[in-house]
Amino acid sequence: xxxxxxxxxxxxxxxxxxxxxxxxxxxxxxxxxxxxxxxxxxxxxxxxxxxxxxxxxxxxxxxxxxxxxxxxxxxxxxxxxxxxxxxxxxxxxxxxxxxxxxxxxxxxxxxxxxxxxxxxxxxxxxxxxxxxxxxxxxxxxxxxxxxxxxxxxxxxxxxxxxxxxxxxxxxxxxxxxxxxxxxxxxxxxxxxxxxxxxxxxxxxxxxxxxxxxxxxxxxxxxxxxxxxxxxxxxxxxxxxxxxxxxxxxxxxxxxxxxxxxxxxxxxxxxxxxxxxxxxxxxxxxxxxxxxxxxxxxxxxxxxxxxxxxxxxxxxx
Amino acid sequence: xxxxxxxxxxxxxxxxxxxxxxxxxxxxxxxxxxxxxxxxxxxxxxxxxxxxxxxxxxxxxxxxxxxxxxxxxxxxxxxxxxxxxxxxxxxxxxxxxxxxxxxxxxxxxxxxxxxxxxxxxxxxxxxxxxxxxxxxxxxxxxxxxxxxxxxxxxxxxxxxxxxxxxxxxxxxxxxxxxxxxxxxxxxxxxxxxxxxxxxxxxxxxxxxxxxxxxxxxxxxxxxxxxxxxxxxxxxxxxxxxxxxxxxxxxxxxxxxxxxxxxxxxxxxxxxxxxxxxxxxxxxxxxxxxxxxxxxxxxxxxxxxxxxxxxxxxxxxxxxxxxxxxxxxxxxxxxxxxxxxxxxxxxxxxxxxxxxxxxxxxxxxxxxxxxxxxxxxxxxxxxxxxxxxxxxxxxxxxxxxxxxxxxxxxxxxxxxxxxxxxxxxxxxxxxxxxxxxxxxxxxxxxxxxxxxxxxxxxxxxxxxxxxxxxxxxxx
Numbered sequence: 196x197x198x199x200x201x202x203x204x205x206x207x208x209x210x211x212x213x214x215x216x217x218x219x220x221x222x223x224x225x226x227x228x229x230x231x232x233x234x235x236x237x238x239x240x241x242x243x244x245x246x247x248x249x250x251x252x253x254x255x256x257x258x259x260x261x262x263x264x265x266x267x268x269x270x271x272x273x274x275x276x277x278x279x280x281x282x283x284x285x286x287x288x289x290x291x292x293x294x295x296x297x298x299x300x301x302x303x304x305x306x307x308x309x310x311x312x313x314x315x316x317x318x319x320x321x322x323x324x325x326x327x328x329x330x331x332x333x334x335x336x337x338x339x340x341x342x343x344x345x346x347x348x349x350x351x352x353x354x355x356x357x358x359x360x361x362x363x364x365x366x367x368x369x370x371x372x373x374x375x376x377x378x379x380x381x382x383x384x385x386x387x388x389x390x391x392x393x394x395x396x397x398x399x400x401x402x403x404x405x406x407x408x409x410x411x412x413x414x415x416x417x418x419x420x421x422x423x424x425x426x427x428x429x430x431x432x433x434x435x436x437x438x439x440x441x442x443x444x445x446x447x448x449x450x451x452x453x454x455x456x457x458x459x460x461x462x463x464x465x466x467x468x469x470x471x472x473x474x475x476x477x478x479x480x481x482x483x484x485x486x487x488x489x490x491x492x493x494x495x496x497x498x499x500x501x502x503x504x505x506x507x508x509x510x511x
Numbered sequence: 512x513x514x515x516x517x518x519x520x521x522x523x524x525x526x527x528x529x530x531x532x533x534x535x536x537x538x539x540x541x542x543x544x545x546x547x548x549x550x551x552x553x554x555x556x557x558x559x560x561x562x563x564x565x566x567x568x569x570x571x572x573x574x575x576x577x578x579x580x581x582x583x584x585x586x587x588x589x590x591x592x593x594x595x596x597x598x599x600x601x602x603x604x605x606x607x608x609x610x611x612x613x614x615x616x617x618x619x620x621x622x623x624x625x626x627x628x629x630x631x632x633x634x635x636x637x638x639x640x641x642x643x644x645x646x647x648x649x650x651x652x653x654x655x656x657x658x659x660x661x662x663x664x665x666x667x668x669x670x671x672x673x674x675x676x677x678x679x680x681x682x683x684x685x686x687x688x689x690x691x692x693x694x695x696x697x698x699x700x701x702x703x704x705x706x707x708x709x710x711x712x713x714x715x716x717x718x719x720x721x722x723x724x725x726x727x728x729x730x731x732x733x734x735x736x737x738x739x740x741x742x743x744x745x746x747x748x749x750x751x752x753x754x755x756x757x758x759x760x761x762x763x764x765x766x767x768x769x770x771x772x773x774x775x776x777x778x779x780x781x782x783x784x785x786x787x788x789x790x791x792x793x794x795x796x797x798x799x800x801x802x803x804x805x806x807x808x809x810x811x812x813x814x815x816x817x818x819x820x821x822x823x824x825x826x827x828x829x830x831x832x833x834x835x836x837x838x839x840x841x842x843x844x845x846x847x848x849x850x851x852x853x854x855x856x857x858x859x860x861x862x863x864x865x866x867x868x869x870x871x872x873x874x875x876x877x878x879x880x881x882x883x884x885x886x887x888x889x890x891x892x893x894x895x896x897x898x899x900x901x902x903x904x905x906x907x908x909x910x911x912x913x914x915x916x917x918x919x920x921x922x923x924x925x926x927x928x929x930x931x932x933x934x935x936x937x938x939x940x941x942x943x944x945x946x947x948x949x950x951x952x953x954x955x956x957x958x959x960x961x962x963x964x965x966x967x968x969x970x971x972x973x974x975x976x977x978x979x980x981x982x983x984x985x
Binding site: 196197198199200201289292293295296300303304307308311352456508509511 | 560561562563737738743744747748750751756757758759761762772773774775776
């Protein structure tokens with residue numbers, strides 16, 4: 196396989212994951228904007244989405260008012276914002292186009308149809324009322340992409356590189372969301388009212404990571420609690436967006452790559468080490484180290500892993 | 512040309528009766544309700560868009576990818592018509608390859624005075640770097656798309672030979688796939704020769720010209736300029752259907768005279784490159800130094816005989832519009848036979864007599880740029896306005912050697928689905944030819960159709976569409 200092909204498959208998956216993550220953040224913000232909370236400034240919900248996706252500065256340079264229209268324009272349709280859904284979908288599709296020969300017809304049709312239908316939508320038509328439906332459509336299209344990938348692609352190196360792209364992005368996204376609001380997840384912020392800002396933020400974090408419902412199953416009879424939420428999103432492997440789950444996959448995929456190529460590159464050991472660390476770690480150790488330190492450290496290591504992978508396999 | 516002129520209608524004879532090859536199709540068309548083809552046309556468009564069968568139009572801003580309009584009514588060619596055509600094409604592509612070998616070696620045809628030497632040696636498309644080098648099997652142009660037009664029952668003319676990097680073959684394949692999905696019943700009532708073997712034949716052709724044909728497996732690649740190229744879809748399509756890598760220049764490098772591709776593991780040596788980039792961009796060390804698309808050192812590896820490039824660099828001289836007028840001589844010179852297919856009589860505007868005639872008859876004739884393509888920079892006298900003719904006259908007078916002229920041919924017309932129903936529209940035909948260990952001509956090709964009433968311009972960049980082309984079996 197060409198190094199460039201490996202790179203395109205990695206980024207195709209990575210950008211799709213990113214598009215979905217941004218649209219989920221916006222879904223949470225939309226919901227927040229509809230349900231009013233006492234004692235909150237206007238726009239808190241939107242700020243949450245901007246901060247978690249690192250889009251705050253870019254937004255403020257272009258817009259004054261935080262509202263649904265401006266948010267949709269910047270986070271969904273903008274051609275200038277490299278993190279917008281549009282930018283991610285376009286880059287995902289360009290990468291897929293570059294490896295048309297390396298992906299299945301089903302996968303290409305899923306990607307291409309998303310792009311065609313997305314570009315057919317006029318940004319003016321997406322009013323605040325229509326925004327939730329549109330976001331859920333983006334989400335469903337991303338699920339279709341994952342489904343087409345998992346159901347049709349050969350289990351060879353191409354599959355392994357797409358999986359790596361997906362989980363590098365996913366774990367980065369989870370770690371960034373947690374880090375943006377890490378102080379609300381410290382154990383001493385446990386005793387709070389149901390209607391408080393922290394409670395809203397906890398719930399937003401869980402929703403942004405599709406974990407609001409599954410939290411109930413992982414912690415039966417437990418109310419929302421900082422310790423549990425942090426543990427759920429960092430260490431519980433059954434949570435598909437937790438850091439531990441992502442690195443479980445990546446370590447398995449690293450093992451597959453080693454077997455496929457008959458040699459073990461440094462990046463594969465890095466993935467295995469990260470997975471082992473997360474499996475052995477306890478939540479109280481993370482609190483001891485400092486949640487923010489732990490998360491920044493994770494984001495760094497995750498980046499280093501991605502760099503090493505590019506280097507080991509001649510990504511162009 | 513206006514529609515009052517007579518043109519050959521491929522489906523209906525002078526008495527408006529269907530000609531034999533179209534008999535069943537004509538009946539079928541008659542039986543269908545009015546909106547049937549409209550609906551099928553929409554279905555086809557959805558299929559094409561989803562599959563990403565698009566082309567790019569340079570210079571348009573709003574979208575870089577467009578669909579070529581697809582006409583759902585097939586164009587039909589009988590078995591005997593096809594035998595005549597393919598014999599003519601076979602003769603022509605062999606002669607053109609012999610010509611290329613000759614002008615890059617002993618130049619017998621120039622010594623014999625059959626072609627003015629300057630026309631070849633001073634031609635931009637002539638590559639002195641190729642002199643004295645003999646490619647595998649002496650084949651230069653491996654993939655050719657011969658542009659033909661029909662003017663009467665048995666009269667076909669060759670318009671252009673396209674010996675560089677002819678495109679459109681993916682449309683031949685996808686048009687057929689789409690037709691089989693849309694109208695399975697028509698394939699049951701007609702014996703249509705298959706085109707699906709094309710990628711297999713292309714692969715055989717490329718393998719047959721590898722530097723060392725005895726190797727048990729050859730590494731073949733398709734070299735593309737990248738995703739922004741107008742024919743990128745086709746490049747991906749061909750690589751995919753042959754099961755070979757689609758590479759860009761940056762994926763290849765030259766080491767110790769051999770070409771390698773950068774893989775996720777060890778570099779892999781490449782034997783044959785089916786390139787879809789122009790000569791000038793192949794190798795920045797030998798040709799255009801500013802090229803970002805090429806591979807430094809590729810040409811030296813090629814001349815060392817370590818890799819085959821298809822088509823060979825320098826084949827453009829064989830489809831140069833100034834050389835075109837001499838192709839009948841070329842055929843006679845190398846095959847000793849009379850040409851089977853007609854050449855369109857051509858005036859070379861660099862010759863004063865020819866220029867004078869052309870300027871006197873601009874309203875009647877077609878004038879083309881010598882190096883132009885895609886239907887740009889040409890004048891079609893009979894359909895041009897007085898002003899267009901006047902403007903073109905000025906351009907032509909300033910730089911006559913840049914132009915050739917030909918009589919306006921009465922292009923044949925085929926039934927085509929238009930807003931008002933089914934109506935004749937003018938068409939051309941590009942069959943695809945592969946030359947390696949043997950000459951392989953796929954029965955069929957790409958029919959391009961001028962969708963505008965009376966128009967003779969079939970280029971997709973100028974509003975032309977395509978049709979599936981059926982060669983019937985006996």
